[in-house]
Every structure is written in structure tokens, then in C-alpha cells.
Amino acid sequence: MTKSTEHDGPWEVERYELRAAPVHHFTANRREFVQVIGAGLAVVVSIDVAHGQRGGRRGGGGDAKLSQRFQLDPDGTVTVFTSKVEVGQGSRTQLTQAAAEELRLPLDKIQLVMADTQLCPDDGGTAGSRTTPATVPSVRRGAAALREFLAEQAAERLGIAQENLTIAEGVYSDSASGKRLTLAELIGEEGFAAKLSEAPATGEISKHSDWKVLGKSANKTAGREVVTGQHKYPSDIQLPGMQYGKVLNPPSFKAKLVSVDLAPAEAMEGVIVVRDGDFVGCVAASSWQARHALEAIAATAKWEEKPQISSDELFEHLKKTAALSGSGWGRPQVKEWGDFKGIGAIFRESHNVKHLEVAYTIPYIQHAPMEPRAAVAQWEEGKVTVWAGTQQPGRVVGELRQVFRLNEDQVRVIVPDTGGGFGGKHSGEVAIEAARLAKAAGNPVSLRWTREEEFTWAYFRPAGLIEVKASVSGDDLISWFFTNYNSGGSAIDTPYEIPNGQTRFLPTDSPLRQGSYRALASTANTFARESAMDEMAEKVGVGPLEFRLNHLKTGRLKNVLIAATEKFHWKDVPSTQAYDNRGIGLACGTEKGSFVAACVEVEVIDNQIKVLNVTQAFDCGAIQNPDNLRSQVEGCIVMGLGGALTEEIKFQNGKVTNASFSQYGVPRLADVPELDIVLVDRPDLSSVGAGETPIIALAPAIANAVYDAIGVRLRSLPLRIT
Amino acid sequence: MQQTISFQVNGKPVSVATDGERPLLDVLREELHLTGTKYGCGEGECGACTVLMGDDAIHSCITTVGDVADAEITTIEGLAAGDELHAVQQAFLDKQAMQCGYCVPGQILTAVALLRAKPQATRAEIIEGMTGNICRCCSYTKILAAVEQVANQS
Numbered sequence: 001m002t003k004s005t006e007h008d009g010p011w012e013v014e015r016y017e018l019r020a021a022p023v024h025h026f027t028a029n030r031r032e033f034v035q036v037i038g039a040g041l042a043v044v045v046s047i048d049v050a051h052g053q054r055g056g057r058r059g060g061g062g063d064a065k066l067s068q069r070f071q072l073d074p075d076g077t078v079t080v081f082t083s084k085v086e087v088g089q090g091s092r093t094q095l096t097q098a099a100a101e102e103l104r105l106p107l108d109k110i111q112l113v114m115a116d117t118q119l120c121p122d123d124g125g126t127a128g129s130r131t132t133p134a135t136v137p138s139v140r141r142g143a144a145a146l147r148e149f150l151a152e153q154a155a156e157r158l159g160i161a162q163e164n165l166t167i168a169e170g171v172y173s174d175s176a177s178g179k180r181l182t183l184a185e186l187i188g189e190e191g192f193a194a195k196l197s198e199a200p201a202t203g204e205i206s207k208h209s210d211w212k213v214l215g216k217s218a219n220k221t222a223g224r225e226v227v228t229g230q231h232k233y234p235s236d237i238q239l240p241g242m243q244y245g246k247v248l249n250p251p252s253f254k255a256k257l258v259s260v261d262l263a264p265a266e267a268m269e270g271v272i273v274v275r276d277g278d279f280v281g282c283v284a285a286s287s288w289q290a291r292h293a294l295e296a297i298a299a300t301a302k303w304e305e306k307p308q309i310s311s312d313e314l315f316e317h318l319k320k321t322a323a324l325s326g327s328g329w330g331r332p333q334v335k336e337w338g339d340f341k342g343i344g345a346i347f348r349e350s351h352n353v354k355h356l357e358v359a360y361t362i363p364y365i366q367h368a369p370m371e372p373r374a375a376v377a378q379w380e381e382g383k384v385t386v387w388a389g390t391q392q393p394g395r396v397v398g399e400l401r402q403v404f405r406l407n408e409d410q411v412r413v414i415v416p417d418t419g420g421g422f423g424g425k426h427s428g429e430v431a432i433e434a435a436r437l438a439k440a441a442g443n444p445v446s447l448r449w450t451r452e453e454e455f456t457w458a459y460f461r462p463a464g465l466i467e468v469k470a471s472v473s474g475d476d477l478i479s480w481f482f483t484n485y486n487s488g489g490s491a492i493d494t495p496y497e498i499p500n501g502q503t504r505f506l507p508t509d510s511p512l513r514q515g516s517y518r519a520l521a522s523t524a525n526t527f528a529r530e531s532a533m534d535e536m537a538e539k540v541g542v543g544p545l546e547f548r549l550n551h552l553k554t555g556r557l558k559n560v561l562i563a564a565t566e567k568f569h570w571k572d573v574p575s576t577q578a579y580d581n582r583g584i585g586l587a588c589g590t591e592k593g594s595f596v597a598a599c600v601e602v603e604v605i606d607n608q609i610k611v612l613n614v615t616q617a618f619d620c621g622a623i624q625n626p627d628n629l630r631s632q633v634e635g636c637i638v639m640g641l642g643g644a645l646t647e648e649i650k651f652q653n654g655k656v657t658n659a660s661f662s663q664y665g666v667p668r669l670a671d672v673p674e675l676d677i678v679l680v681d682r683p684d685l686s687s688v689g690a691g692e693t694p695i696i697a698l699a700p701a702i703a704n705a706v707y708d709a710i711g712v713r714l715r716s717l718p719l720r721i722t
Numbered sequence: 723m724q725q726t727i728s729f730q731v732n733g734k735p736v737s738v739a740t741d742g743e744r745p746l747l748d749v750l751r752e753e754l755h756l757t758g759t760k761y762g763c764g765e766g767e768c769g770a771c772t773v774l775m776g777d778d779a780i781h782s783c784i785t786t787v788g789d790v791a792d793a794e795i796t797t798i799e800g801l802a803a804g805d806e807l808h809a810v811q812q813a814f815l816d817k818q819a820m821q822c823g824y825c826v827p828g829q830i831l832t833a834v835a836l837l838r839a840k841p842q843a844t845r846a847e848i849i850e851g852m853t854g855n856i857c858r859c860c861s862y863t864k865i866l867a868a869v870e871q872v873a874n875q876s
């Protein structure tokens with residue numbers, strides 16, 4: 001039997017969360033190198049070592065001290081410190097709600113300082129949907145401890161028993177005597193700070209039934225700044241004396257700089273030219289001037305380019321280079337159950353057994369956040385501060401320390417709320433580039449990648465080839481053999497009850513630099529599995545819904561599948577075996593402790609697939625902010641339309657050939673189908689993240705609907721009828 | 723070529739000594755420090771850099787500063803009347819039509835131009851008019867609802 005899908009974590013951290021390494025390596029100053037090693041910090045060994053020194057508490061290995069987590073201001077405002085970042089997923093508002101809930105304060109009395117490595121306790125990076133299951137509870141436990149401590153202090157000050165104390169809106173009062181005390185008065189007391197630093201870090205959090213702030217929609221805390229253009233993103237940071245930078249990029253991946261003439265840029269007034277090994281950049285008073293200076297240099301550059309795998313030979317290459325053994329990140333993941341060794345025999349047996357042997361492919365795609373990578377760097381007395389758009393401030397500190405050979409107290413990374421991430425901003429390339437330029441310029445430097453640079457030099461969602469062999473006897477699946485080449489092991493386990501099977505993830509030699517993307521490989525694995533489920537169902541003449549229900553245990557996945565299909569009126573919509581160009585399809589899946597099912601209706605006209613409507617049910621435990629959850633679920637569905645229908649990085653000999661929004665189609669307003677979202681609230685269960693799993697069921701549901709519409713089975717993303 | 727270019731931004735006259743070929747977007751952000759206008763693609767495909775020239779929405783990333791000499795430019799910073807938000811800004815807040823919010827200034831200015839031309843724009847007209855503005859967080863249903871709210875008030 002397969003492993004239960006009812007788990008509540010911990011699930012395995014996907015290997016691609018850490019895959020992409022920094023691209024720049026500056027020439028070592030031998031003395032600095034020795035000094036750093038002499039100080040006992042082996043920061044040049046690997047990023048992971050450097051990162052491990054900061055990120056040890058990732059995922060919740062103990063709560064921050066109250067004095068690290070909170071600052072109390074005389075006006076009664078409580079400031080919460082966290083290393084988490086806001087990239088649009090709503091963490092700023094959600095963590096504000098979490099603190100307000102436990103502190104019994106209105107939302108406007110809570111402020112958040114996020115992702116400043118000098119000021120914030122390390123809650124880990126913003127990845128793997130960990131903010132909701134790990135950071136929200138940690139902030140709540142701290143806020144509860146603070147509330148208890150403050151109540152104790154207030155009762156003492158008012159001279160009453162603590163059980164007689166009423167707390168509301170930042171005022172402590174005793175209804176019997178009418179005595180009252182404001183939070184501001186309380187914290188103004190002498191010796192308060194010393195007492196606070198001794199207080200326990202963890203308190204008892206409120207039960208779901210007592211929630212007053214959590215569980216309700218809260219408006220985005222920075223909404224007014226956003227609509228008035230005042231909200232500052234990393235690319236908006238401007239410092240006195242700041243200049244603008246531009247970096248020379250190779251004409252193709254892995255190209256080596258042979259020679260370059262810096263003179264044309266050096267001759268330009270006000271331009272500073274930087275060369276450090278293969279790193280070449282220009283700094284000037286404006287980005288326009290920096291660009292022109294760099295273009296003058298680029299025209300003289302000679303490169304040694306290397307022949308490379310192109311997108312039309314990608315999947316062959318992935319299969320050919322698959323690692324069947326290995327260690328560390330390159331290690332294959334293999335899971336076997338039942339009589340998996342007999343699968344070959346089952347597969348060859350023809351008596352009463354039907355078989356499926358198919359392959360599915362998934363291309364590289366790009367996150368393409370609206371704000372490309374951007375950073376501002378400033379050096380002061382040997383220390384560097386970088387404002388950068390990244391989901392991993394701690395890791396970027398590690399990267400900066402590694403390449404500049406700095407101690408921890410010499411690097412500060414601050415992440416202003418950032419214009420989109422989607423798993424694409426785990427690395428610190430732009431922070432390193434801005435820091436290198438600023439070091440040479442002696443002034444703060446702002447650097448923002450162009451869209452073309454973002455499409456080319458940011459890492460990609462891994463491409464994948466997935467092979468499925470399955471057998472069915474009567475109406476029952478009896479064996480399941482599933483191999484994912486390259487794209488990853490997330491959601492590779494089948495949630496269906498199948499007695500014999502094997503799932504394998506095999507790493508390969510990826511021609512492109514790859515890394516995390518919203519939901520990681522879950523989208524690829526769910527696409528292959530849910531497409532194959534429909535193909536098997538058809539072989540035995542059972543409907544797609546009934547076939548799945550027959551193989552699912554009672555539980556949350558079955559529940560969302562029933563919820564989605566009931567809302568969609570699945571059973572009332574006739575399956576259009578007449579192939580009249582309209583069709584319906586469904587798919588479901590689970591990842592990171594949440595559960596999703598989607599039903600879609602498509603129309604195919606002139607070989608173009610149009611998704612008319614999507615009904616999706618989603619369960620992520622107790623809902624903390626319904627409106628934000630809806631935004632995340634809708635955002636996943638619509639973003640998933642791109643990966644399903646249009647998005648694909650094309651590359652030839654190390655060059656991306658569609659590195660622009662005019663050539664790489666992403667979903668737009670006109671593409672949005674009718675959306676019907678069923679949010680399944682489970683107050684009895686703990687909450688998990690919601691920014692990833694709602695993307696995984698869409699592509700297979702569309703592929704299944706296309707088959708229903710026109711009888712053509714599409715096994716490659718993006719889905720195209722040729 | 724260095725020249726002095728005069729135009730109006732948010733009702734105030736400005737003069738900038740710069741290369742006339744420089745994108746308006748860069749001049750707004752780097753010379754005038756109006757960072758509410760965002761870079762998204764540099765080719766007029768995503769709408770993040772949208773500003774108003776008179777009543778028309780233009781892409782400031784592919785408009786040179788020389789092109790706007792003597793023109794009246796409105797950026798997101800100039801849309802509200804003091805503390806009172808423009809109806810479209812208020813609608814985006816009411817409908818919470820944002821996630822990361824980076825595309826929102828361009829979305830709002832595109833909607834303002836659309837509604838000036840067609841105050842009672844239909845849903846189909848709004849979709850057609852707004853489909854040039856990409857939102858990668860894909861808050862599209864809420865963006866549509868916000869613009870429809872204003873159109874329905876007219």
C-alpha cells in the first residue's frame with residue numbers, strides 16, 4: 001500500500017530549494033582569505049556551510065526571545081520582527097493578524113519589520129509554504145507570552161488579581177474598581193525592559209473557537225501605499241549619492257570572456273568601469289548612461305562559446321544523463337512497495353490485465369515576477385548593506401560573505417516588500433553584482449536586471465520527462481511504475497491505493513540553471529499522474545471521477561474531490577464522447593499538507609484551447625484570512641494556465657530565444673476563465689500554506705478536458721494541438 | 723544628445739537637462755524620484771510603466787523624454803487630490819485588487835484612461851482595455867471587479 005497522504009508534515013524539503021549556486025566568483029585576495037579562515041569561518045567552502053550557520057532554526061526549532069521578536073513603543077504600538085519576506089503572498093498582513101490575535105490589539109497597533117538580517121530573528125527564508133505552519137505559530141506563541149507577561153505586570157501595577165484584569169484595545173482595566181492602565185503607561189515604567197528580557201519566550205495560543213482576528217479577512221496592511229505609488233520595492237530604494245550600475249553578461253550560457261576593451265567606457269565622463277576576473281560592469285549617474293557605457297564595452301568583447309544542448313533535444317538528453325546512483329543533492333529518490341519486482345511480469349501478463357506505457361514532458365519555464373531582480377548596495381567602513389529582492393535574506397548574507405570574504409557582522413541584507421517571487425528569488429546574484437559595483441564606485445549603487453536578463457540569467461523551473469507504466473485488472477489498478485527525470489520528487493507519491501509499485505526521481509545533467517518554482521515538481525508529477533489516471537480509467541471504461549474515488553481512501557483528498565465535483569455538477573455534465581469541441585476534465589492532488597481538486601471546461605476551436613471555467617476546491621486546514629486565501633488560490637489557477645497552455649523557455653546553443661513578454665506568453669486578463677472557488681475550512685486542523693498546492697491540478701484537468709473535447713491526448717506541457 | 727526638456731508632471735512644470743532619447747520612465751524615476759512608475763519589460767508589453775499623457779495612457783518605457791516635451795504627464799503620485807484617493811485607487815483598495823502590488827500603479831492609470839474615454843465601460847470593454855497590463859500574481863478577477871465598480875458608479 002502507498003503511504004498515507006493524511007500526514008501533517010514534516011514533508012521532505014525539495015532538493016531544488018537549494019540547487020542554484022551563485023554565478024560570480026571574484027579573484028581572491030590571498031591575505032583576506034587566510035584571515036577569514038584564521039577566524040574560524042570556512043565561508044569559502046560552500047554556500048551551504050555559510051548558510052547553515054545562520055539558518056539553523058529554519059522550520060521552527062525554538063522561538064525567538066521576546067526581546068528579539070518584539071519592540072514596544074510608548075504610543076502602544078508593538079513592532080514584530082521576522083526574517084520572512086513579503087513578495088505578494090500576504091505574509092505581512094497574516095503575521096500582523098497573528099500578533100494582533102494573541103496580543104488582543106487592533107491591527108493598526110501592530111507594525112512589522114521584515115527581513116532585515118541585522119534586526120530580525122532568523123525564521124528561515126520564505127520558501128516551502130513554511131510561513132503559515134511554522135512562523136505564524138512561532139509569532140503567536142511569542143505574542144501570547146508577551147500578552148501574559150504584560151497582564152502580569154499590569155495586574156501588579158493596578159494592585160489587582162490577574163483574573164480580574166480585562167484587556168481590550170491596548171487598555172488594561174479592572175471593572176470592579178474602574179482602574180485602568182494603557183499599554184503605553186505600562187511599558188514606560190522603569191525597569192520594564194530588564195523584566196521583559198527575562199520573560200518566557202513561549203505562551204499558550206488561543207483556541208480556534210476564540211479567534212477574533214485570525215479567521216477573518218484583513219485588508220493588506222500596505223494597501224494605501226500601493227495604490228498611491230508610495231510603497232517602496234527593492235528597485236525603488238534611492239540613497240543620497242546613489243549611482244546606477246550595469247553588468248556585462250555573456251552572449252550565451254557558459255561562454256568564457258576572452259578579451260574586452262574597457263577604454264571606450266573609461267573615456268566617458270562620470271563612468272566608473274569595474275573588472276574583476278570575468279566580472280565586468282559600469283557605474284554612472286543614470287541607468288541610461290551606465291547602459292551606454294556597458295554597450296560600448298560589450299561591442300569589443302570576445303567570447304569563447306560552447307556548443308550546448310538545445311530545447312529540441314532536451315528530453316533525450318535528460319534521459320541519457322539520468323543518474324541511477326549518487327549522493328547529496330544528486331541522489332536519486334526511489335520508493336518501492338508491494339511486489340514491485342514482479343511489475344515486469346505483471347506488465348507482460350495479458351490475461352485480464354490492461355496496460356498503459358506513456359511518457360509526459362514538462363519544459364523549463366520562468367517565474368517572470370513583475371519586478372525583475374533588483375538591489376541597492378552601500379559600503380561603509382568595510383561593511384556592506386544590501387537592499388535586495390530575495391526570498392532568502394539569510395542565504396544572501398551567506399553568498400555575500402562567501403564572495404567578498406566577510407564576517408557575519410560585516411553584511412546586512414534588507415528585503416523591502418518585493419514585486420513577486422514565486423520561488424524564483426532564492427538566490428542573491430543581483431545583490432552580489434550591486435555590492436561589487438558599489439565597492440568600486442565608492443558610492444551606493446542601484447542595479448535592476450532587464451526583463452531579458454531576468455528571462456535568461458534567473459534560474460528556471462526544472463524541465464522534466466516522466467515515464468508511467470501502469471496495469472489494471474478488472475477495474476482495479478494493480479501496479480504503478482513512475483519515473484521522473486530531472487524535474488523533482490515533490491508530490492511524486494501516488495495518493496491512490498495500488499498494491500504494487502515504484503516511484504523514482506532521477507537527477508540528470510540539466511542544461512539550464514534550475515531551482516525552485518511555486519509548488520516545485522508537484523505540478524509536473526501531478527500532471528503526469530492525473531493524466532495517466534484518466535488514460536487508465538478510459539481503458540477499463542470507468543468514469544474519471546468514479547475511477548479515482550474507487551482508489552482513494554476516505555480523507556481530505558477525497559473530500560476536496562467530492563467538493564469540487566459537486567460544485568461543478570460533474571455528474572450532470574455529460575461527458576462529450578461525441579467530441580463536439582467542448583469537454584470537461586478533472587484532477588486532484590496533495591502537496592505540503594494541503595489538498596486540491598479542480599474541474600475545468602474547455603473549448604477547442606481551430607486547434608486553440610480556451611479554458612471556459614474552473615471550479616477548484618482547496619483544503620489547507622483552518623483558514624486564517626479567507627480573502628487572501630482566495631487571492632492565492634485564484635492566483636495559482638491563473639498562473640497555472642500559463643504553464644499549462646503557453647509558457648515554455650526555448651533555447652538554442654546556450655541562448656534563450658524567447659526572452660521577452662512579447663515572445664513568452666503569460667496569462668492576461670482576457671485569458672481568465674470563470675472561477676468558482678470552494679475554500680474548505682477545517683477549524684479542527686492546523687493551518688498550512690496555500691501559495692503553492694492550488695497550482696498543481698490545473699494542467700492535468702485541462703489535458704483531460706481537451707481529450708474529452710476532441711479525443712486527442714496531449715502529454716506535453718504546454719498543451720498544444722498541432 | 724544633451725538638451726533641456728520642459729514638461730508638466732502632476733500639474734507642476736519641470737525642466738530636465740538630459741539626452742532626449744532617454745526613456746521617460748528613467749527620467750521620472752531617477753531624475754524626478756517618482757518611483758511609483760515601475761519598470762516591467764522595456765518593450766511596452768506589460769503596462770507596469772503606464773502614465774498618462776493628457777488623458778491617454780502611454781508606456782513610459784518606450785516613450786522618450788523628448789517625446790513628451792511640453793506635454794502634461796500624470797503619474798500615480800499625482801492621481802489623488804491630497805488625501806482623497808481617485809475613485810479608481812479607492813476601488814483597488816475596496817476590492818483588494820493587489821497581491822505584491824508592483825503592477826498596480828500601471829493598472830490604475832490604464833483604468834483611469836479607459837474610464838475617461840468610456841466612463842460606463844462594459845465588462846468586455848474593460849477586459850479589452852486592461853489586457854495589456856500583466857499581473858503575475860494574477861489578481862485579475864479583483865482588478866476587473868475594481869474597474870467595474872467605478873464604471874458602474876458612473
